[in-house]
Amino acid sequence: MGEQEHMSADRPLVEGEPVIVRRREGEAYLLALRATPQSVEGVGVIDLSGQVGAPPGGTIEWAGATYRILRPSLADxxxxxxxxxxxxxxxxxxxxxxxxxxxxxxxxxxxxxxxxxxxxxxxxxxxxxxxxxxxxxxxxxxxxxxxxxxxxxxxxxxxxxxxxxxxxxxxxxxxxxxxxxxxxxxxxxxxxxxxxxxxxxxxxxxxxxxxxxxxxxxxxxxxxxxxxxxxxxxxxxxxxxxxxxxxxxxxxxxxxxxxxxxxx
Ligand SMILES: C[S@@+](CC[C@H](N)C(=O)[O-])C[C@H]1O[C@@H](n2cnc3c(N)ncnc32)[C@H](O)[C@@H]1O
Structure with missing residues (x-):
């Protein structure tokens, strides 16, 4: 965390950091970014491995919808x-x-x-x-x-x-x-x-x-x-x-x- 605070906001996502997985105007999940598939309580298994090393703002298809991956805001x-x-x-x-x-x-x-x-x-x-x-x-x-x-x-x-x-x-x-x-x-x-x-x-x-x-x-x-x-x-x-x-x-x-x- 410490070093990251002086880096640009579009720096690549790293494994283990929290991310918000959000459907447009819909539900959102706060998850740790993992390089292997993980289960989300009550929803199913999500695979975020493609986001490790990618800049924030990428999308994935999951559970029949498109979700965007962002660093969480304080509001999130x-x-x-x-x-x-x-x-x-x-x-x-x-x-x-x-x-x-x-x-x-x-x-x-x-x-x-x-x-x-x-x-x-x-x-x-x-x-x-x-x-x-x-x-x-x-x-x-x-x-x-x-x-x-x-x-x-x-x-x-x-x-x-x-x-x-x-x-x-x-x-x-x-x-x-x-x-x-x-x-x-x-x-x-x-x-x-x-x-x-x-x-x-x-x-x-x-x-x-x-x-x-x-x-x-x-x-x-x-x-x-x-x-x-x-x-x-x-x-x-x-x-x-x-x-x-x-x-x-x-x-x-x-x-x-x-x-x-x-x-x-
Ligand atoms: C209303 S909650 C705090 C909510 C918290 N500020 C938040 O934003 O999530 C009050 C807490 O104070 C704790 N508490 C009450 N009296 C206390 C005391 N004398 N010493 C330490 N904790 C105390 C209670 O156990 C309770 O968890």
Missing amino acids: LLRQLRRRAQIITPKDAQQLLYLAQVGPGTRVAEAGAGSGALTVVLAHAVGAAGHVVSYDRRSDFLEVARQNVTRAGLSDRVRFVERDVTVDGFDEHLLDGIVLDVPEPWGALEAARKALAIGGAMAAYTPTYNQLERTVRTLRDLGFEEVRSIELLERTLHVGEGGTRPEFEMLGHTAFLTGARRVS
Whole structure:
């Protein structure tokens, strides 16, 4: 992965890397590129051997239809997640990256891993030079998150730890950022403060006002600064000649997002 990030987007596909196999406007499958035929759960056997060494964008005939082979986008990776816990939506995930100062080469931690949706977004954002540590107190969720991160081809950037962070905190020091998506984030804030570098940032995802208030109060009590909470509403546009308008339904409340910074 590391070297590939500096290579052109049309570099040849290599064996073992994740690819998305997509029928036009139809179903898509996230698979590892193999030089031998492989079975796709519930569908049948697919042979992608001809794509090894080929540039992305090639097509194959399979199961009576034409499928295109591409490198997965971040949207593909999130759409293909196997879900256990409720996952963070893209509108919130991208803002959490901003609030927690997550970028290429940064070292970040999150709790809890859940289904690993945010873990995939974090691992994608830190790049090959960065690192993500993902905590969850439940081994079954950690296993689902680990599988999703592996299918996304990002497992070399992520370490999973089974732990209740409100009891035992974080192993790391001098982190750039921490994201909390647990029901009681305030219980982990003192540990988060110790794990962050001076100047490091934290972000919390809280679905209710009650959780938001207690989180912000605790952040202020612990001396965090630049404390700020927001909510994002997402409205899709229906675009048609002479009839462009917002869709009638929108993605309204998901959660409140809070960012804060350790300054001393
Ligand atoms: C809503 S899910 C997280 C979803 C995840 N952010 C995603 O996008 O897929 C919340 C997770 O937090 C875990 N959790 C709850 N309290 C925790 C704690 N104190 N320490 C560690 N994990 C915790 C739960 O087991 C659950 O997997």
